[in-house]
Amino acid sequence: MDVINTVDGQRLGNVTDLDIDLDTGKINALVLTETSGFFGMFRRGDLVIPWENVMLIGIDVVLVEVHNLREPQRLR
Numbered sequence: 001m002d003v004i005n006t007v008d009g010q011r012l013g014n015v016t017d018l019d020i021d022l023d024t025g026k027i028n029a030l031v032l033t034e035t036s037g038f039f040g041m042f043r044r045g046d047l048v049i050p051w052e053n054v055m056l057i058g059i060d061v062v063l064v065e066v067h068n069l070r071e072p073q074r075l076r
Contacts, residue, residue, distance in 0.1 A: 003049065003061070003062045006055055006064065007066060012049070012064070014032060019031060028050070028051055029048045031048055032049060033045075
């Protein structure tokens with residue numbers, strides 16, 4: 001499922017995982033796989049989008065609002 005930033009219209013990647021609080025069942029964040037290059041063949045890493053930044057979940061797209069993408073939180 002594609003994730004689009006409503007701030008600048010940039011496609012951020014695909015949802016590949018969720019960060020879930022196992023005690024409460026609450027979703028804490030979306031984990032995205034960023035791809036780049038020809039047909040998205042080169043994986044750049046994982047990008048974590050806090051659940052508070054998710055604006056809308058549609059049939060085939062998720063809209064998020066992320067203002068500071070210069071230093072995104074990345075999984076190590």
